Amino acid sequence: MxxxxxxxxxxxxxxxxxxxxxxxxxxxxxxxxxxxxxxxxxxxxxxxxxxxxxxxxxxxxxxxxxxxxxxxxxxxxxxxxxxxxxxxxxxxxxxxxxxxxxxxxLGRLTKITHFDSELGLVTIEPGVTQQQLSDFLHQHNHDYMVPVTGAGPSCSLLANALERGYGITPYTDHFSAVTSIQGYWANGRPYQSAVYELDASEEKLVDKTFKWGLGPYLEGLFTQSNLGIVSQMTLRLAKIKPDFTSFFIQMADDSLLEAAVPLIREVLQDYEGIVGSINLMDQRRLLSMFAKNPNGNDAHQVMLSNDINKLASELRAPSWTIVGSIYGSSRVVKVVKKEIDDIFKQLPCKRIYSNSLSIILANKTIDILPAWLINKVPMLTTIAEQLDSFNKGKDIMLGKPNKVALKLAYWRHKDADGFDKDKLSPGQDGCGLLWYAPLIPMKANKMREFVEFIRAICPKFNIEPFITFTNLKHDCVDSTIPIVFDLSNPKAVNDAHNCLKMLVEQGLKKGFVPYRLNIDQQQWLLNKDSDFWQTVNQLKSSLDPNNILSQGRYNPN
Known part of the structure; x- marks a missing residue:
């Protein structure tokens, strides 16, 4: 230089x-x-x-x-x-x-520049993390939720929204909760909405309350793009409700997937605004949360059926688990809980609720037992670990960030047992992780087709086929398939990339289109000659004539 x-x-x-x-x-x-x-x-x-x-x-x-x-x-x-x-x-x-x-x-730009406790609007700089906002709300006794993700407390709220990320709190789609953006186009011109520019008042509050502004909607151009830099963002936060319960519907039979899908859709349609997003996890994905890799963390091979059956029996892990949450007053939660229970009674399944007496008593029992006894008795150790994950999962639904989901990234890390579970950082710790995140219509036959597709492709490359579906709406799900591998093993790295490429290429032929791409995929998958990307390039030429910003990011030109 x-x-x-x-x-x-x-x-x-x-x-x-x-x-x-x-x-x-x-x-x-x-x-x-x-x-x-x-x-x-x-x-x-x-x-x-x-x-x-x-x-x-x-x-x-x-x-x-x-x-x-x-x-x-x-x-x-x-x-x-x-x-x-x-x-x-x-x-x-x-x-x-x-x-x-x-x-x-921009990680040190961590100011929370505005908060309206009456309206639940918060304005943040790029470096504000999930944990920083959580601490701010807690310290000032503001009863609002953080729009958390499984990525954990150290991750930027602003960046996740600009990547169009989502969570399972009431405001599932995080960019939809963005009401205002300020920043700079790549050519240096400042950006603020037309509403902001017209507002002659001193506080300029109305811009923060209305997402769509006036005239063409330009703020979407800052998402998944390389056209500008956001300097501050206003988010609409979900209010903490008087009551809450999470539900876990466990199905022992894998073939019940097709019967469960329309019931999940019914719940989402009938209780929109009361029930948050719903996750659907398969048995392998559930085992990755509670079990140790039976092959050893440094083995580049998938679990055998016998190992899966043994672990599933020991941990009582069902073939499919439906996870959701109910928010509202005590009466609303009580009624909706009963109605959801009635809906899923149509299936042979086990229904568990976080506010049930059995869960409450189990937590109290573990709390009063001495740590040495829990560590000495394997059954108690397993119960304690499951309750800990259960409670942390519940906290995420309540907008409280934690690292419970990060354990997944260490499934094939040879030193997985040596890390403090409260200080996990996959990038710094040397984890191998890629994501395949396609959109899928909320139809039972397409979801089954996707499941069989994943289970057929991943093992060919010695990648464990962990499957999670997350409902973005009643008609659309995103599946996050983690491609977990040993970063220190060159063959494992090569297999992981080849697996992801085959999933993407074959998935497109089946209508499974990613909603988000990694930095390598952005280089080889997108067609610079298509009408869409030609239009993007015209915008790029206008807003970044010298091509000085994020070259190649969601722009194959």
């Missing part, structure tokens, strides 16, 4: 902001779960990293990048990240393959 460019960058930064091209600093941002450095044509590199401490610096850096773009010796591109915990999709690595990329780290 030229000393002249380094000097230009340092001159526009605030005193507390940092700029570094030191290899040890750059290496920290190149630790991904995806194994891209195992392939010569997929290796990324960084020229430097800039860590900002004030949102006003975003425009200064964009302006500098545009000014330098015409000089080959000074030209550089920017790749902004929030917390860089986009595990399985790229982590903190850049999408592009150029050698002049500077990572723009």
């Amino acid at each position: 030229s000393p002249q460019l380094a000097s230009l960058i340092e001159n526009v930064l605030a005193t507390k902001s940092r700029f570094s091209s030191a290899p040890q600093q750059l290496a920290r941002f190149m630790r991904g779960t995806e194994g891209l450095d195992n392939f010569d044509n997929k290796q990324r590199q960084l020229m430097a990293v800039i860590t900002l401490t004030d949102v006003s610096e975003i425009k200064l850096i964009l302006d500098l990048a545009n000014q330098c773009a015409k000089d080959e010796k000074l030209a550089f591109s920017l790749y902004p990240i929030s917390t860089g915990n986009n595990w399985g999709y790229g982590t903190s690595q850049p999408t592009g393959l150029a050698n002049n990329i500077i990572l723009l780290d």
Whole structure:
């Protein structure tokens, strides 16, 4: 990197902001779960990293990048990240393959700039994490939920919304809960809505209350794109309801999937706004939460049927588990719980509720038993671990972030048992993880076709076929298939990438289309000559004429 460019960058930064091209600093941002450095044509590199401490610096850096773009010796591109915990999709690595990329780290922009306790609107900067918002709400006794995800407490709320992520709290679709965005297009022009610009009041509150603004809706252009940088975002938070219960419908027979799907759809349609999103997990996925890998964590092979049956018997893991939540007043929760119970009585299944007497008594019993006894008696150890996962899963439904879902990423990590479960960080810990996340119509025959498809393809590459369905609405589900592998094993890495590629290519022929892509897929899957991506490229040419921002991110041109 030229000393002249380094000097230009340092001159526009605030005193507390940092700029570094030191290899040890750059290496920290190149630790991904995806194994891209195992392939010569997929290796990324960084020229430097800039860590900002004030949102006003975003425009200064964009302006500098545009000014330098015409000089080959000074030209550089920017790749902004929030917390860089986009595990399985790229982590903190850049999408592009150029050698002049500077990572723009926005993780220290952690201000909660506005909160309206009456309306439940919160305005945050890019680095605000699930845990930071949770702490803020708790410290000030605000009875609102954090829009959590399974990625855990250290992940950025803003980045998840811009990736169109979702959760299982009442506001399932996180970008749908975004009411206002401010930021900068890549050419340096500030963005704020037309409503904000017209509002002559001092507080300018109305912009934060109305998602769609006035005129063409431009804020969607900041999502899954490389057209601009968001400096602040307003979210509409779901209020904590007076009462709550989660439900777990367990079906022992795998063939009951087709019968369960229309019942799930009925619940979502009839109790919209009362029942949150519903998850449907298969037996293997459930075992990954509670059991240890019977093959050993460093074995590159799938579980045998005998092992699955043995673990399922020991842990009483059903073939399918339906997980959902009911929010409302005590009377509403009581009535809806009974009606959901009646709906699923049509199936041979076991129905468990988090507010049932058996769960309450089990928790109280484990709480009063001494730790040495629980650790000494295997059955008590298993019960305690299951209750812990159960309770943490319930907390997520209540908008309380935790790391319970991160255990999955360590299924094939040879040192899995050596990590503190409260300090898990898949990228830093060397986990191997990719995601296949296709959309599927909420029809029983298509969901069965998908299940058989996953169970046929994944084992060919020694990848465990863990299956989860999450309802985005009553008519659409997203399935998150984790491709978990040993990152230290070159064959496992190669198999994982080949597995994902086959799933995507064969899945498209069946109508299973991903809603989200990792940084490698964005390079080879998208057709730059299609009408859609040609239109995107026209927008790119206008808003980023010098191509200085996130080259290749959701833009095959």
